[in-house]
Structure formats: structure tokens, C-alpha cells
Amino acid sequence: MKTRLMLTGLLLASCLTGQAQTLFTYGGTKADAAEFLRAYTKNNNAIGADKAGSMREYLDLYINSRLKIREAFARGYDTLPQIRTEVENLRVQIIENYINDPEAINRLTREAFKRSQKDVHAAHIFLAFRNTGGIADTTAAYAKLQQVLKALPKQDFLSVAQQYSDDPSAKTNKGDLGFVTAFTLPYVFENLVYQTAVGKHSRVYRSGAGYHIFKNIGERKALGKMKAQQILLAFPPDADQATRNGIKSLADSLYAQLKKGADFTSFVNKFSNDYISVNTGGTMPDISVGQFDQTFENNLWSLKKDGEVGKPFMTNHGWHILKRISVKPVSADSNNTAYMEQLRMAVKNDDRWTTVRDFIYDEVVKKAGVKRIGPTDAALWAFSDSLLDYKPAGPAGSKVKMEDVLLRIGKTDFNVEDWIVYSRNYRFKPDRSGVKTYNELTDEYIKAKEYDYYRNNLEDFNADFRAQMNEFLDGNLFFEIMQQEIWNKAQTDSASLLALYQKRKEQYNWKPSAEAVIFFCNDEAVAKTLQNQIKQQPTEWRTFADALVEKVVADSARYEWEQLPGIGNATPKEKTLTPLSVNKQDNSATFAYIFKVHPQAGPRSFAEAKGLVINDQQSLLEEAWMAELKKKYPVHIDQQVWEELVKRKAP
Template sequence: MKLKLLSTLLLTAVVFNLNAQSDAGEVLFTVDNDPVYVSEFLRVYNKNLDLVQDESQKDVDEYLTLFTNYKLKLKEAKTLKLHKKPSYLRELNTYKKQLAKNFIYDNKVTDALVEEAYDRISYDIKANHILIKIPENANPQDTLVAFNTISKLRDRALNEGFETVRKEVHNGKSVFGEALGYFSGFRMVYKFENAAFNTEVGEISQPFRTRFGYHIVHVLDKRKSRGECTVAHIMIGIKQNDTLSENPESRIQDIYKKLNQGEDFEALAKQFSEDNNSASRGGLLASFSSGQLSSPEFEEVAFNLNEVGDVSEPFKTKYGWHIVKLHAKKSTPTFEAIKSELEAKVKRDERSKLIDAALYAKLKAKYQIDEEQPALAYFVSILNDEYFKNTWKLPSDFKGNSTLVKIGNQQFTFKDFGDYLEKTQRGTNPKSTFKTIVSEKYDTFLNTRLVLYQENHLEEENEEFAHIVNEYRDGLLLFDLMESTIWNTAKSDSLETRNYYNANKEKYVFPKRVDAIVASSTNQRVLKKVAKLLKQNMDLEVIKNLVNNNGEVHVVFTSGIMDANHQALPDNFEFSKGISKIYKHNKAYIVANVKDVLPKKLKTFEEAKGLIINDYQAYKEERWVNDLKAKYTVNVNQNALERVRNQIKN
């Protein structure tokens, strides 16, 4: 509810709110000596001229009244210190941080990654690889050994053949030589995906590292993506060393014969499929694309089914024997259709590190941060083995006041980074060197503070961001004010709302209405038939069946209590009992069976409650605004106003 109401107020804020600059020029009016400038008024008036729906608001004086009332409400909110409420500040800061991301990140980098991702999900790569497994935080010596090993295996693969070497070296522990089948974008870690998609078919990649270790990849094929497939299956598993079980191939063939005899696939899956996860759903599996399943044979059969409802012959995988039925098949969507989905995936994926890296590089250049940081040597010198035990403290002679780095006009000292080192020592890899620890911690420290500094100063540097934030800031403030002053009190003030109703009963009236059945058709001849049937008091359902048959709808019926403004009734409709004449209405014809004519009458309080509350809120707000005008002095600069009128007219 709050979001809906806030969105309404934000529209008001869009119409009225932009930051007034103290040096922006001539003052148009003041609210208790707080100036509002001509430049602000003209800017928002011209910007939002097409947004206002009430023509009167385009009149300068009418617009000025609305604008003044808006400023009066904001003045009251600040007098009540609503802008200092913790809940208000939290919500505003959350919004600012979210909004800032749209302004500080380089959209070109994100767009390029999204386009690359779409290209990759549009193709399937078939590849095998060899992996020398090493921990992500392996020491330099072990890293070098792994790199040299994979390099030698690549040389061998070029001479002896990749498959020969892959099968020979695989031990499933430290060395993995695996056939990966087909895969698409987002199916592998990004570095592996890059290597596979950037290696030509038939070629072997250069060695590359992922978080699992060092790889080489042999690309066997590249094809257009086959999209997404949804199937159901019946599976008979292969039970090792179970001599009592029926032969699984014979059993699947028997089930296949029952299918060919016309029995229902889903029913047979529920009765006989040994895939417990899908049997209860008639064998239905989640949708999948190439490379998503661990059974290439299953995928091949599934994607080779062409028409929905097609059923495969029995086939064997490592899991058992299967029969597959096609439920749905979708090709790769267009780029525009999935652009937002891909962008969300990119920002969750390892690719996001490239977006972050581009931002850090941009901010370092903007704030002229040197890549080299000679002070790090000092921090390396003060670390000791206590750091790995989470018991390290800054030394007593620590040079805390020395300058470390300056971002814009904010100075960071040795103490700032020293405290950060002390707070983040938990979980440090004991195999890391002190130099590596300090370097990585400094990068994180610097990057975090660069982003935070940019966020905190974005309003000063980016006019568009400043306007949007101020629209939200004042809209949120106005929401809190209206909620506490008007909306909540008007709803809870039951005695006052009843008094308002009693004083304004003439506003809450049911107009003259009819209880009627209205038949509408473009065919006047058919409608004459309907009129005759209605005169015979024939049941409405019977009439429908007589005039709407053979799958065609010739007449649409509307029934209920209707006033003169009801869309089913023409403007010149006569309110009298019985079967009406045939009227021409909205490029069609209507005839009505008026069962009763209901005279105009007052609504009870309960019948009009929603309207009464809305009207009472408007009434209460009007009185409240008048009170604000009495509370705060508004002085309009008439000379400035006349110049504004002339400028807008011209």
C-alpha cells in the first residue's frame, strides 16, 4: 500500500521538485524566508507541461498555487523534523545506493557483456578438456608446477592427439581428462566459457586458469543452439547384480508395446517408471537445453523429436532404458525478449567482476589514484604470524597519522588501512605471503572507498542523479507527512466522517437505474429474434444456445443494475419496464429487457463509505493547507511573477 501511495506522490514530486540553487538568480517567492527561485519554477513548469492532465494547471497562476502548496507541505514536514526520522533516512539511503549503481557503472561494459552472453547462448560448443587441479589460493611454487604440467600436456596433445593424452592422464584426483559434450553460455565458469568459445573448432586452447586449476580445452564442434526442450519419460533402471529382476530391456519393450496399443503415456509413467522424482507427474521433467543434463544420449533423443506428442523408441543411457515423449520445444528467444534476464544473469555471474573492474579503473583515473602504492611495504613489514591466528594487533609505534591515499577531498591515513587490516584478518589463507595479503586487502580497501566516495558525491557531480534523488527525497517526506496528518487520521476519525456525510448527503446518491438484461449484436435481424424470445420470458441460457451456436457468438448479453452512464446503454435509452425498442449503439445494435426501474435515492453511509473517506480527506487537506498558509508567510515577488507570465506566453 505504501509503495502505491508513494508512487502517486512521486508523480507530484516530478511535477514540482528540483533542487533550488542559492545562486540560481531571482527569487519568485519565499516560504517563511526560504527562497524559491524563478529558474526552478520555470524549469519544472516547462519540463512537466505535458504531464499535467488538468488544463487549469497549465495556467501560470494556477500552477503557482499548486507549487506554493507543495512547498508549504514540505516546510511543515521539515518543521516536524520528519526528514530526521531514522526510518526515513534508511529508506532514502537504500534508494540512493540502488539508484547510484545506474549512474556510476559503465553501461557500455555491461551492454557488451550482455550482447556477448546472447551470442553464446545462441550456440552450443562440444568440447573435451584436461584439468590439473590446484587450490585457488595455491602458493606460487605449486602454481608454477601446475602451469608447467599443463603446458607439457598441451605439447603432447598436439603431437599425439588430444583424446589419447586425455584418456591416459585422467586419474580423477589431481588430473581430470573429461568429455564434456555440448554446452552453451552460462553452463561453465566464465573463464572456461571464454576459452571454449574463443578456440576454433579442431584446435586446442592455450593453458588457462579457473578457480579449479589449469586447463586446456579441445573444441570438437560448434552449432546453432537447439533451444529448450520439455519432455516426459518412462525409465526402467539397470540394477547391478540383481539376478531376480526382470530384464530392463524386455520390460521397457513391453511398456512400448502398450503405448503402441493406445494406452496413455502419463498413466504408464505413473505405474511403471522407476524415476521416482518424475513418475508421479506422469514422467514430466523440467525444461532443459543442450549440456544441461548429464546424459548426452538422452538429450539427443529428446531434441530429435519434432512434434509435440511424439514418442521415441526405447533407448539406453547409463541410467537405464527410457521412452521419451515431447511436451514442448522452444527456440532461442530474440535478444530484446531476454535482454533484461541476461543483464540480471551477467550481474550475478563471474562477468560482474569485469563490470566492477571497469568501474574501479574509471574511478582511479577520475580521482588520479596512482597504481603504485609504496606505503604497502611498511604494512608488509609490520605483519607477523599472529595474523593467521586472528590475534594480530597494530604495533605500539605504528605510524597512524601518515597519509596513505587521497580520494577527491577525503584523506585516508595509515590508521584507516591499519584498522581495516586488523578487522579483516579472520579467515586469512595461511599459505598466503604477507605481500599478497597486504596487496589484496589494499585493493579491496581502496575500491570500496572509491565507490563509496563516488556515491556520496554523486549529487554534487551529476545533475540528473541529483534531480531524481530530490524527487524521491521530497516525495518520501511528503508521503510520511500526508500519512500522519491526513490519510490515517481521516480513516480513524469515524465521527468526523459521519458528520461530513450528514452535512453532504446530497453528494452521495444512486442515480435512476434499471435492472435489465441487455443483448448486443451487429446483426439487427438476430437481435429482433432475441427481442421476441425475451417477450416470451424464455430462460436466458436457452436464448444464448439458440442464437449462439456452431461455435459462433452472434449476441453478447449483459445483465445487472445499470445507470444511464453504463457502457451497455445508449445515451437516449428510455428508462421504462418491458422490452425496449432496438437502439443503434457503438457500431452495433442493442435491445433490453427492463425488469425494474429503480428511482434516484440517497446512499447509506456504508454504501458510500469509500467515497466519503476520499472526499473527507480532500476536505481535511484543504483546511489543513489553509492552516499552513496562516502558519507560514508566503511572499510572492510580483515583478518576477509578471516576467514569468510574459516568458511563458512567448
């Protein structure tokens, strides 16, 4: 199934009462206690017994980040074209999730109809912010992103995905998601896929979990939905190869009998292990593109006519036999009321957010204020009569001018000229049966301006949207200033890196290690086959692995013993294979072939230690920089507010 990674947030509800409280100041800038608590809660899901210690540790990190962001603002990084573009792109991308109006439903329904007409063959690269140990390491993720961006113009996208993507499945499927269609992926990812031209990859998208890049491999006319029956001969937990072979033989036997006319439903009732579909004679709910993995879908859509039974095929679940019942094509008629209503309901139930527009008008009146000023209705309408028909401006003696302010919403003024432009575009009734009355037109105009004001100033009306936009801007500023001040300097100053290596040379040591190649296999059976081949002819390991390129990834390097699969506390031996290490969740397996063992700890060369040296250099640069920032922006914590926060129960 497709991995769905989305931007997520934890809302702060009634954490602090009364007016905003300042937790600390830094160089005259106030840091709100509620904002700190919101960030702490979001990033510390499991709060231990030492809550005070945990909060204090996070406060130090929070202060450091605020100082860096404050400095980024001082340098004007928020005005950089790339930063402004990224922020505006996000605003456009997410604003529909926060604006509740019927027009959004119509627009999104039309968009879903257009997208439903084609299926897109998509691939995905995911670079996680957290490393394999679960520790946040955004520096490493950013460095890895630069490697990916450098590799993409030179290498095939799927090869880059297999090499770099942190999606575990990418090692075997190379990030290939197969075909997707409207509503298959989260909306933000769907946008990236459908807005990318065939053969191209998308821009980099930064979610709360990491970086994402999609490629549009190809497109086809949408296949629609299929109704099918299934016989599933599932693998029992921890089934050995003999059991699996027996299940395969049963599948082949059933297929042979089905080809001779045996009743499919009776075989479902007798043999199928799919406890959901077995209750309906094996009939599955209508299957859309992108619901199942590629192996299943390829076999499903290979059935070309109703009643056709496909050959048995294997997935991680077991052996499947499918029978096509019928296909429901996608409607290509936007006037098909039933289909458009189906899409409309899907939009409402999807992460495409919507509700009625009256809510918006009420919010603008209540929070911003709406005031009708300027010329009277009679004077305005008399002036408008001639202009709307492109005649000379108004009756003789009219004092109305185009620049006169007509409407004030909040601090934004709308003049007579804006009213005239609007009226020319919207004065006629939708059914073209005549002209709207001035009362109708005026009411619609005011509502339209209220909606525009709400949309353009959504940060003032929606705290969640404001927090999302501020968080995104702060994140971009943080990355920009860290790149300029720390990361680029640490990675490009070769002389300083070499000097630091020489100064701390005794610290950069190998633990007991081994030169080895680790094999990552998509299932245990493949791993056992490859292991047996290498055992017979070790020097041919590369040939054997290359022959299984779709199922095996080999990585040769020097590893410390704890990084080798399957050895536990044992001592590795040269010219030997390590035992299989099998992942029970997906049946993937790893093992290693040991070339040479280094039983003693020993020094790393500069090349071997460079990654560690860069990390140390970054720490030194950041430590010195933080000292400068704290002098420039002195930090003063309100101890009373801090103590109140520590005493509060976690939300």
C-alpha cells in the first residue's frame, strides 16, 4: 500500500489563560509562553518523570533557534526571493484546507474530475529528518538532499531513489509507486504528482517528516474501477520454504481445475484465507488504481475480459488467484450528475477542506469590521448607470469620483473604481435573464470583498493557519542561516577540517570492524538463494547480486561490528557469511559477506573520519556563533512564568 506522509500539528487548547504571557525576551523581542508550550508539546510526545528537566532542555534548544531566526530576520533573509517564493507557494498550497467556502468544493470537484481522467505512473524519494536511531538529524537530511539534487540530473530517478531514499520499500521497488490517480495520495502529494510533466521530477517538498521528491514516469488514460473475486492462499506466520512450496502447488492445482470449469466461488469457500472477501464469495469492493501494490495491480489489470481467471501470483501475503467480474470506466462527461456528485462527496471526505462561506462573512464583520462609507447609494448608482455601459462618467453635476473610498474592511479601503470593475463583471444574472438590481449587486460586492479580505489576511483569522505559516517561514529562515553560517563553512573549509582532524586525531578511531558487503533482499527466500550461491563461489558475489537487481541491493564498505547483520555478540570471521537477519513485518532479509576483519580498534584516515570531523567542526562553529548571538540579543527569562509552565499538566 502507498505510504501516506503528511504535515501534522498538535493543537494547543487552553494551555494558558488570560492575555499572552512573555516567557523570555531576547534583544527586545518577546517570546510567548503559549508558543513555547505548543512547540514543546508537539516535539515531546512522551514526557517522562523529569518533566522540569525535559522542559529546561527543550527551552535551551528553543532559545537557540529563536536567536538564529531573529538574526535571519535582521539580515533580511525573509525578503530573499527564494524564501518569499517558498512561503507564497505553501500559502497557495494549503490555504484551501483552511478556507471554508462552497466555491472551494466546486473548484476542487472540477480539479478532481480532470485528474480522474488519467492515471500517473509515479515514483518517490523520501529523505527523513530522523535517522535510523529515531534521532532528529536535519543537518544530515539536508546534506543528503544536496547529494540527491546533484545526482538527479546525471542518474535515473529510480536508481537515485534506491540509493538514497529513506522509504524502506525503496531498496526493492526503487521508489516506484506504480500508477496513482485522484484521491490515491494525500492531496499535497497528489498536487506534486499531477503538476509535474511526464519525464520530470517535482520540486522538493518539505513536510514535517522530511523531504519529498516525486517523478511523473508516464501517464495513461484512467482505467477506472474493477470488481473482482479473489482466492487468497495465505502464508502462515513463520512459514518455512516447504510450506510455501506446498501452498504454491495448491494454487497451481486450483488454477488448473478452474481452467477446466470448476466453480470459483466454491473454491473461495473451501480454500480462501481472505476473511473479509470470503463472506461475499470472494467478491472484493470495487478496486481503484493505486489501492494495492504493483504486483497485485499488474495481475488484476492483466485480466482483459469479464469472467477471465488469472494465473496464480505471489505477494508477501501469499498466493492469489483473481477472477474479473466487471470494469466500471471513469466517466469523461463533466455533465454526468451522478459521477460529479460522487467526486463532490469524495472531496468533502478527503483532506480537501471545505464548509459554507457565511462563516467567513461573519468572521470579517466581527473581527475586522466592515464600514460602508463614501457616496450614498443613490449617488453611486446614478454614477454607475452610465459607466457600466461605458458612457461618460455619471450625470452632470455628480460629485462622485473614481478614487472615492466606498468600503472599508479593517484597514483596507476599496474605492468606486473597484466597484465599477466588479459590477461590469458580475452585473448580469447567471442565467443571463437580465441585470441584477443594485441592491443585489451591492450585497454581492460587499461579500466578495469580505471574502477577498479574509483570504488575503487569513493569518489574522485562523490561528492554526498563522502558526503553520510562521512555522514554515521560521523553518526556512533557520535552514537558510544555518546553511550560510554553519553548514557551508564546515563542509567547504578543507584546511580547517584537516587542522581539526590533526588536532583530534586520537579521537577518530574505528571500533573493531570488518570490510564487508551487506546484501539487502526483498524476501527471505531470495536471501537464502543468494547466500547459498555466494557460499559456493564467494568471488562471484557481485555477479549473483546483479542477476537479482530487482530483488537485492548490495553495499560494500568498512563497518563496525555492531553494524553487521546477524552476528549479535559473536566475532566475525574472514571469508564467511553472517546468519540471515529477517524482518518479520515485511519478510525482508539481510546478511553480510566478510572480506577482512579488523579485531582491534584503530585510527581512521582523514577520508574515513571526514563525516565525523565535519560534525565536530559544525559544533565548534555553532558554539562560537551562539555566544555572539547571545551578546547581540541578551536573553532574559521570566522565572515566574517559567515556574507556572513547569507546574502545568501536559495537554
